[in-house]
Amino acid sequence: MPDEQTHRPPGLRQALATLSGPLRFLLFSSFLIPLGSFMVLPFMSVFLHERLGMGLGTVGVVLAVASLVQFSGGVVGGAMAERVGLRRTMVWALVIRTVGFIGLLLALRWPPLAVGALVLTCCGAALYLPANKAYLVNGVDEERRPAFLSAGNAALNAGMAVGPLIAGPFVLSSPGWLFLSVTGLFVMVTAGHARLPTEAAGETGPTVHGTGGLLTGIAGLPFAANALAFYLYFHFQxxxxxxxxxxxxxxxxxxxxxxxFVLVIVVQPPASGLIRRMPYPLALAVGFAGLAAGLATLAIGTTWALLAGGALVTLGDIVLFLKNDLEALRRSPRSDAVVFGQQRLAAGLGACASGVLGGQLYGLGQGLGDTGWFWLLAAGQCLLLPPLLLLRRPGVRRRPPSDLSKGAMTTDDTNRRVPGR
Known part of the structure; x- marks a missing residue:
């Protein structure tokens, strides 16, 4: 028994207790950045239409382009981080986002500037997230990675939940002060990132695996599963x-x-170890079953059904999104940042497909006077499409046990890692 306890995987608290000062700052930033972003971005359709006078058709096109850039641009952010380093990529990404929010402030006097400013903020988000996740888990053993990733996801969702609550009353009444406050917040966060250690693994340039094309070394099954998960989830979103x-x-x-949001914050971190240990096919089955149950429940249409359906959908995506990232990291020979960028590309493709195909189906339901069947059709896809992923199991290049971090793995570089990483 003593030996079993000695080799027992670390719990959530024990894993997070090993966080160094820079990583604690990065987690806090993972709350502050979506806090600032979601003080503005969820209200952009209202702002562009009512404050700047854009037609709804134009607003829809602008938001579609911005969303596609924000998700799919992650593959560029991952490749950039592999070449110039994680910290430099994060700093440049935050500078771009800060300039974007300055542009939104200036758009109050020159409205056409708002479109370019919004796209800039989404470009910054695309570049930032793969480097952020890679910096958070770089040099961390495989057992602790789920805890660190889920803690980052919890911080992200907390910021997304709080931001709209703070900004809602001021979006139309005082947008100037709102944009100025968010710009100031991003200036401070950018300055903090500039002070992160340059010695962190990943700052030294390309990994021993070398660099390649944006899709080189892609983990096929996790990529496809992530695209499908986001396609189905964005019916809900x-x-x-x-x-x-x-x-x-x-x-x-x-x-x-x-x-x-609260469910992600409360459930995913303590469940991260269990999700890591799940066999991948089982995790896919559990996650897609949760999505199916939640989407089918929404078809009932009552208030309790909306709450229960939202909860079930969220529990399904808690399993799917984390497990797909972990499995992609395990299967791909590329650097962490590139893997996260490729997974963001999958998310963007899925979300885009959901917007195009789902929109047509929902509009058809509206025309027929019954949108409940839309959710049943989405639930049916959750049960019918995932098995197709497992029909063909291509060989993958799994990383050797000694290469769990996929950081810069020369002797000199490993000796220079930040303590606690």
């Missing part, structure tokens, strides 16, 4: 608002979203 508001109210819709 894109169309729940119109479905819920017409049955309840915008306030109740906000409550459903808040419940989803």
């Amino acid at each position: 894109h169309y729940l608002a119109v479905y819920a508001v017409e049955r309840t109210s915008s306030q109740f819709y906000s409550l459903v979203l808040l419940l989803c």
